[in-house]
Amino acid sequence: xxxxxxxxxxxxxxxxxxxxxxxxxxxxxxxxxxxxxxxxxxxxxxxxxxxxxxxxxxxxxxxxxxxxxxxxxxxxxxxxxxxxxxxxxxxxxxxxxxxxxxxxxxxxxxxxxxxxxxxxxxxxxxxxxxxxxxxxxxxxxxxxxxxxxxxxxxxxxxxxxxxxxxxxxxxxxxxxxxxxxxxxxxxxxxxxxxxxxxxxxxxxxxxxxxxxxxxxxxxxxxxxxxxxxxxxxxxxxxxxxxxxxxxxxxxxxxxxxxxxxxxxxxxxxxxxxxxxxxxxxxxxxxxxxxxxxxxxxxxxxxxxxxxxxxxxxxxxxxxxxxxxxxxxxxxxxxxxxxxxxxxxxxxxxxxxxxxxxxxxxxxxxxxxxxxxxxxxxxxxxxxxxxxxxxxxxxxxxxxxxxxxxxxxxxxxxxxxxxxxxxxxxxxxxxxxxxxxxxxxxxxxxxxxxxxxxxxxxxxxxxxxxxxxxxxxxxxxxxx
RNA sequence: GCCCCCAUCGUCUAGCGGUUAGGACGCUGCCCUUUCAAGGCAGAGAUCAGGGGUUCGAAUCCCCUUGGGGGCGCCA
Numbered sequence: 001x002x003x004x005x006x007x008x009x010x011x012x013x014x015x016x017x018x019x020x021x022x023x024x025x026x027x028x029x030x031x032x033x034x035x036x037x038x039x040x041x042x043x044x045x046x047x048x049x050x051x052x053x054x055x056x057x058x059x060x061x062x063x064x065x066x067x068x069x070x071x072x073x074x075x076x077x078x079x080x081x082x083x084x085x086x087x088x089x090x091x092x093x094x095x096x097x098x099x100x101x102x103x104x105x106x107x108x109x110x111x112x113x114x115x116x117x118x119x120x121x122x123x124x125x126x127x128x129x130x131x132x133x134x135x136x137x138x139x140x141x142x143x144x145x146x147x148x149x150x151x152x153x154x155x156x157x158x159x160x161x162x163x164x165x166x167x168x169x170x171x172x173x174x175x176x177x178x179x180x181x182x183x184x185x186x187x188x189x190x191x192x193x194x195x196x197x198x199x200x201x202x203x204x205x206x207x208x209x210x211x212x213x214x215x216x217x218x219x220x221x222x223x224x225x226x227x228x229x230x231x232x233x234x235x236x237x238x239x240x241x242x243x244x245x246x247x248x249x250x251x252x253x254x255x256x257x258x259x260x261x262x263x264x265x266x267x268x269x270x271x272x273x274x275x276x277x278x279x280x281x282x283x284x285x286x287x288x289x290x291x292x293x294x295x296x297x298x299x300x301x302x303x304x305x306x307x308x309x310x311x312x313x314x315x316x317x318x319x320x321x322x323x324x325x326x327x328x329x330x331x332x333x334x335x336x337x338x339x340x341x342x343x344x345x346x347x348x349x350x351x352x353x354x355x356x357x358x359x360x361x362x363x364x365x366x367x368x369x370x371x372x373x374x375x376x377x378x379x380x381x382x383x384x385x386x387x388x389x390x391x392x393x394x395x396x397x398x399x400x401x402x403x404x405x406x407x408x409x410x411x412x413x414x415x416x417x418x419x420x421x422x423x424x425x426x427x428x429x430x431x432x433x434x435x436x437x438x439x440x441x442x443x444x445x446x447x448x449x450x451x452x453x454x455x456x457x458x459x460x461x462x463x464x465x466x467x468x469x470x471x472x473x474x475x476x477x478x479x
Numbered sequence: 480g481c482c483c484c485c486a487u488c489g490u491c492u493a494g495c496g497g498u499u500a501g502g503a504c505g506c507u508g509c510c511c512u513u514u515c516a517a518g519g520c521a522g523a524g525a526u527c528a529g530g531g532g533u534u535c536g537a538a539u540c541c542c543c544u545u546g547g548g549g550g551c552g553c554c555a
Binding site: 008009010012042044045047048106110127128152170173174175176178179180181183184186187188189191193194195198213214215216217218219239241242244246248249250276279280281283285286287289306307308309310311312313315316317318319320322326358360361388390391421424435436438439440442443444449450451452453454455456457458 | 481482483484485486489490491492493501502503504505512513514515516517518547548549550551552553554555
């Protein structure tokens, strides 16, 4: 049987990174098995519709390359792929359940106190609906209907017994019916609940593998009961462990980055993001960690999805991003870096050359500004930077070196790497010194920083002769 | 409160009855070098949450405890 997976997001206005991982796994499983990956929009909550958020979903899938085979924008044999356009379908199936005795109309008011009373003397009444409308006589139902009283349709669940299902990653899950309640299938406004629409759509769309967050585990038995009531075969259920933040809590908008767009803005590459989140809850069984998207498709296997929650570690993402950045074509890296260079530098320097110099050093493009801003603006820096133990530099030696360098460099008629290097090197030879003690003060004078993304000669070349000499003078002035 | 799930270095993880408990990020040091970085190498870091069993033998199987997460919506 052909594998068919789906990604079924709600239009919330942003792409949660945990959601993206669900999409990724669904995509990978479909591609790996030469199956189909379907996009379905779950917009059944009219109160929470966020304008234009379907766009966000399309854009997210496009930028990460998780192309779907069927969906609202692409069509397909089992559409429509937007739930709000499938209301007639849900109504039809809800009525079928009604007529076959698996569901009933409930006329209770929204705010009515209708919680199931606990069997024993328990504390909370938190057991859901008590099923009172299930006990309405036929005459009462007819009367309510005649009066035009609004109603919802609820699933009828026996209070006795238990229901199990075999989750592909969590194994056998059994829930006692006492824990279940007669959940709403069709809301008063005619829209289905997630619980109902999901089952109907997954069946009608021929989904073979249902992947979703593990928060749905507890309610899956209700869905199983629905499948059985309809006489439908049950797809494979693959629940995924959560991704947590550093505090060990659910990734939330309040605490740091959660949306794909947050990471994209920092300059993380879509492929690096995919690579990283793929590893949060899955591993290839080998020691490989660097994966291109194609590599993931090749190696992905749902059998190696884990069960324990993972904490999102941006440091590792950053490292992985650096790996992907190194593998990029220089011109592509340059194009990306260009978005992060300050205007002043773009106009004043050979940024193409700069990109080439820093490509292997950058991990997170958002850090670029801090790495290169010294090139356009020499900030105040402490004289102590000239002191370096390893190179045995002191303020005195630095002053001497800079003074020599100033006169040697000012005499140069050409300003390119080899020429500058030769000049600096001759200065070292004249002093009978290694090159380190010369380079150190030069680099400090040119950057005012203990740490720079590239060496002294490269900086001098980038800066140009005039600015280089000016900065050397500034340095001498400090010593 | 009731139910479900999870538990190996700080973090991501390998492990699926017998291993010196492996790898990666991060951290530390060394080498290389034109400083830092990058790269190469090395090191520190896990009484496998705790306690009981089962077994000749348990990180691996079972039970309890603890900790964490999730569910109990006319949200998804």
